Amino acid sequence: LDVIGNAYEFLIKNFASDAGRKAGEFYTPPEVSALMAEIMDMAEGEExxxxxxxxxxxxxxxGQRVQAKYGTKKYALYGQESIGSTWALAKMNMFLHGEDNHRIEWGDTIRNPKLLDGEDALKHFDVVVANPPFSLDKWGHDTAGHDRFGRFRRGLPPRTKGDYAFILHMVETMKPRTGRMAVVVPHGVLFRGGSEGVIRRKLIEENLLDTVIGLPEKLFYGTGIPAAILILRKTKADRNVLFIDASREFKSGKNQNQLTDGNIRRIVETYHARADAPKYADLATPEEIAGNDFNLNIPRYVDTFEEEAEIDLVAVRTERLRLKAELEELETKMDGYLKELGY
Structure with missing residues (x-):
């Protein structure tokens, strides 16, 4: 079955890289998925x-991480997808990979969440992962103000940018103790003001934000913009936020850049070390973040500035004088040629 499953994944992936823009809607590059799964580190019996x-x-x-680590399929996978054909793709994908314990629903997560525990409660998970559409325009702002699940009590995301709608939904579906989440976001989520700034501040003050990872550009299908991964946790070891700038380490390709195994390993090791690393990571205190007005733009924390080499002005002047003399000589020669040609 694995052979068929892998072949199916291969087809989806190739369709994704061909279909370009559209494909980002249903496919996250495998390296990014692997990185998120590794950081989430799902355990046996988790959902x-x-x-x-x-x-x-x-x-x-x-799920595959649980299989590799514990040699068991004791876990459950739950998903929701708004596009019917993509939902069918997911059902088929699960079936072909022999995922026994899964439930995939079809519908709009913000307007009509289908993964419920009873009528008025969202189902909670140990691990919540997503690569939501970037800055979705019509995400459901009209009805979000009186959401029956209270997902937007920290603030209402802007009408034309749904990023925080998905983030807040995910926060609301983390289990109280074990809950942790990884979400792919455009960088604007880290620094935009208005209601997004208010929501961001609350998430930081509630000590839910754990880590911000900056990724290289051109990793995702259909968009060249660099993205970031936010890690949030219900239970954190400290009140700090770790910033990792992994944007400059990748294998470059013509249309698509890629994270290598080495790149991923460095991100994961840095994540676990939870400490400063020169030009790569910074563990920021709540005071530092508040001092930056809750702006999470990575360069504010991780200094990747490269010292310019010292310029030897005497050498520069000597070179200039040499070139000037050479130019004068050429001009004299040129004049000679022009005279010969009768100009």
């Missing part, structure tokens, strides 16, 4: 949810 699950590969990476 994972993805509110914008696409073809389901990110969820399955979380």
């Amino acid at each position: 994972a949810g993805d509110p914008t699950c696409g073809s389901g590969s990110l969820l399955m990476k979380c």
Whole structure:
């Protein structure tokens, strides 16, 4: 079955890289999924949810980690997807990979969440992962003000940018103690003001934000912009936020850049070390973040500035004089040629 499952993944992936823009809607690059699954480190008996699950590969990476680590399939995968054809893709993907314990629902997660515990409660998960659509325009702002699940009590995301709608939904579906989440976001989520700034501040003050990872550009299908991964946790070891700038380490390709195994390993090791690393990571205190007005733009924390080499002005002047003399000589020669040609 694995052979068929892998072949299916291969087809989805190739369709994703061909289909370009559209494909980002249902496919997260496998390296990014692997990185998120590794950081989430799903354990035996845990449940994972993805509110914008696409073809389901990110969820399955979380499950595969349990299989590899514990040699068991004791876990459950839950997903919701708004596009019917993509939902069918996810169901098929699960089936072909022999994922026995899964539930994939079809519907709009913000307007109509289907993964419920009873009528008025959202189902909670140990692990919540997602690569939601970037800055979705019509995400459901009209009805969000009186959301029956109270997901937007920290603030209402802007009408034309749904990023925080998905983040807040995910926060609301983390289990109280074990709950942790990883979400792919555009960088604007880290620094935009207005209601997004208010929501961001609350998430930081509630000590839910654990880590911000900056990724290289051109990793995702259909968009060249660099993205970031936010890690949030219900139970944190400290009140700090770790910033990792992994944007400059990748294998470059013509249309698509890639994270290598080495790149991923460095991110994961840095994540676990939870300490400063020169030009790569910074463990920021709540005071530092508040001092930056809750702006999470990575360069504010991780200084990647490279010292310029000292300039030897005497050498520069000597070179200039040499070039000037050479130019005068050429001009004299040129004049000679022009005279010969009768100009």
